[in-house]
Amino acid sequence: MPSNKPLLVGITGGIGAGKSIVSKVFEILGIPKYDADSRAKWLMSNDPKLVQAITSLFGAEAYQEDQLNRKHIAAKAFDEKSLLGQLNQLVHPAVGHDFISWAQSQSTPYILKEAALLFETGSYKDLDKIITVIAPESTRIQRVIKRDQRTEEQVKAIISNQMSEEEKIAQSDFVVTNDNEHLVIEQVLKIHHTLLDQISR
Numbered sequence: 638m639p640s641n642k643p644l645l646v647g648i649t650g651g652i653g654a655g656k657s658i659v660s661k662v663f664e665i666l667g668i669p670k671y672d673a674d675s676r677a678k679w680l681m682s683n684d685p686k687l688v689q690a691i692t693s694l695f696g697a698e699a700y701q702e703d704q705l706n707r708k709h710i711a712a713k714a715f716d717e718k719s720l721l722g723q724l725n726q727l728v729h730p731a732v733g734h735d736f737i738s739w740a741q742s743q744s745t746p747y748i749l750k751e752a753a754l755l756f757e758t759g760s761y762k763d764l765d766k767i768i769t770v771i772a773p774e775s776t777r778i779q780r781v782i783k784r785d786q787r788t789e790e791q792v793k794a795i796i797s798n799q800m801s802e803e804e805k806i807a808q809s810d811f812v813v814t815n816d817n818e819h820l821v822i823e824q825v826l827k828i829h830h831t832l833l834d835q836i837s838r
Contacts, residue, residue, distance in 0.1 A: 667745065761808070
């Protein structure tokens with residue numbers, strides 16, 4: 638007998654892999670998506686407990702006009718590396734609780750949680766299935782240069798600090814190749830029908 642609780646499906650991928658594009662195809666199919674990175678930014682400026690904790694950690698300058706002072710936080714974290722880890726320990730649990738609350742309000746057979754750091758934060762453990770989006774490194778670099786106006790060296794530095802695609806694939810249930818050659822829609826449809834079939838059993 639299928640459960641009324643939606644299946645929790647994570648979608649991740651390294652910078653420039655195109656996980657947001659893949660998520661949009663799922664959304665067209667009627668599957669709601671929780672954008673963990675966007676919600677994290679929102680919570681950091683709107684969750685009173687989180688705001689108070691971040692202010693305690695980074696000082697009164699952490700906020701300007703009720704908005705997170707990213708330059709101040711980046712500068713402090715650069716000077717004191719441990720601060721970034723402490724910030725993540727505050728933000729990731731808040732995002733986890735927010736996601737659970739959002740998930741409980743959904744009524745589709747499954748839902749998506751899109752996050753760049755699903756494995757790194759350990760949040761993948763709370764999900765039922767994981768999709769990883771991959772693309773050749775050269776393609777990813779060009780996409781990010783075009784999108785973010787970063788230099789090739791900056792993008793390579795980000796990639797070198799992220800978990801490798803091989804490690805992500807090893808822990809994933811599904812892989813979508815977004816290399817401008819394989820059709821993303823066909824791959825998403827296959828995963829969509831596989832998930833619906835598993836849920837109906």
